Amino acid sequence: MPGGRLTHQDRRRIATWLAEGLGYAEIARRLGRPTSTISREVARNSTFGDYLPDRAQQVAVQRARRARPAQAAEPPEGLPAEAARGFVDQFAALLAAIGLPRMAARVFVCLLTSDGGSLTAAELVRLLQVSPASVSKAIGYLEAMDLVGRGPDPGGRRERYVIDDDTWLRAWRTDTGAHAELARAAQRGVALFGAGSPAGTRLGQMGQFFDWLSGEMSGSRLTDTVRGDALTVLAALVHAARPLTVDELVRALGLPADRVADALAAIEEHPVIADPLTLLRTEPGTYTVTTRSDRLSPAQRAALV
Template identity: 50%
Template sequence: MGGGRLTAKERGDIEAGLADDLPYAAIARRLGRPTSTVSREVARHGGPGGYRAEHADRASSWRRRNRPPRPAAPPATDAEAAHGRDPDAVRAFTDAFATLMTAAGLPRTAARVLACLVTTPSGARTAAELAGLLGVSPASVSKAVGYLEGLDVLTRAHEPGRRRARHVIDDEVWLRLWSASARKNAAWADTARAGADLFGPGTAAGARLEAMRRFFAGVHRDMTDPSAGTALDDAMTVLTALLHAARPLAGGELAAALGWPPARVATAVRAAEHHPEACGPLVLRRTPSGAHLVTARHDRLTPAQRTALARRSDDPEVTA
């Protein structure tokens, strides 16, 4: 697989893949990169709905120019584990840190392994070292390490002349954990959306599930898209264009009318569809042919309110 920094072309391919609704794994296969590289890149630069290749490239260049020099990590030895501090105080802090992560949902041994690596000077230990420090069996460490590797929290490194691999925690671990949490919120929102569609907006269960969907969709957007304004602003422009046209328009027609690349239109459409709560009283819909049109949202009104409004619009005295 490819290594090193992502190029401007690769970032363009990532933007195009997102516009095509490809999963991260499929985009990564196209690039010959690990899936984690693509997921971190997207999470770092606006999320699936706001990723822009040129913005990401500029931000990455700025970070490289302004990154402070990284001090060399000292070799990991048991004598240095306390950083010159009181060993009992370090142990108490490590236990408290592990307890916090357990409360957040990590299995206990996995939380202890992670806390141990965070507080180790080099951020790396072998399985045998972890077992000795934590007072657990090698099998327990192996299971915990496998769990953390499944979350993309740990990596393995082999040093020259050493047969055993070292388990390493790097500086981007919290970004990856954040991304995993964001994906869970997206799954909650998708499940709630399916339930709201099943029961219908006019029922108590449907309204409750729609409120749940809006909550988790908003949390997901806030977590993954610090520049959500870009995609949502484009979405509002698309909705305004459809209102002005007063007829359904295909994606290509919208792109031509707005003078945008098709990928930008696709991203704006996806933002409007995935975050209807941010589009006010309007909602984007698709015709059977795949064209886009804009209508008023119905979930803001109860069935009784819609009936009353329809009755008033039919009253000659009101419409006169």
């Protein structure tokens, strides 16, 4: 079901499409999922660059079945409760300084320092001495960041909030997806304000930076097929010297529609591919190119007219 958990069949389809050279964006479109879901799935379950669907399914089943034993919500033996609370507050302050909301940071550190890496809402309320509503709001934020999961509480009907073994990988991938989204948003801004405008220049530089950062963090590399198709599409747009629709590109280049779509998606998601050009969407389904706003100064542009 779109938006639900990936099934074994979904994972095998992903492996097949990756082998065919499809990009994450096209695979996501075919499965009706966000691109970030596919990129996280592949990054989490790849060995030496190869995605392993059967192993991915086995790990997913094990994670779903995992039930951590209940742990006492008390500091380790020999550590005074006051010292533990002091550490939680100090560590939370550091996390808050880099952008995590204060209460979410306190809840996260409290879970991080618990013996079993899991606590119930009631235990969090008692340890932090805050209201249930504050804990609930903080948990909602952490879940949205993919930093905290839920699990059953053995022997009771309450849920336990859990920090899994792969929490840091998920947090890394979440940040990577956010950086990629910022890069795409910046490129949309370039198209809106104009590549030669001051705003377009600043947005273009921002988009290039976050695209580079996203690529470095994810460690992802485009397949040779997608990269080659992207350069072919760029060459076609330069040669035509006018906006072209996807259908026109398909007919002119003799490429399947899904490969042209993947190529365009790759250029939009990784603008550095087009350097020193910028891909612009003039209207839905129609594309053109122009020079990157930061490659030529206004004076240089004027001198070339």
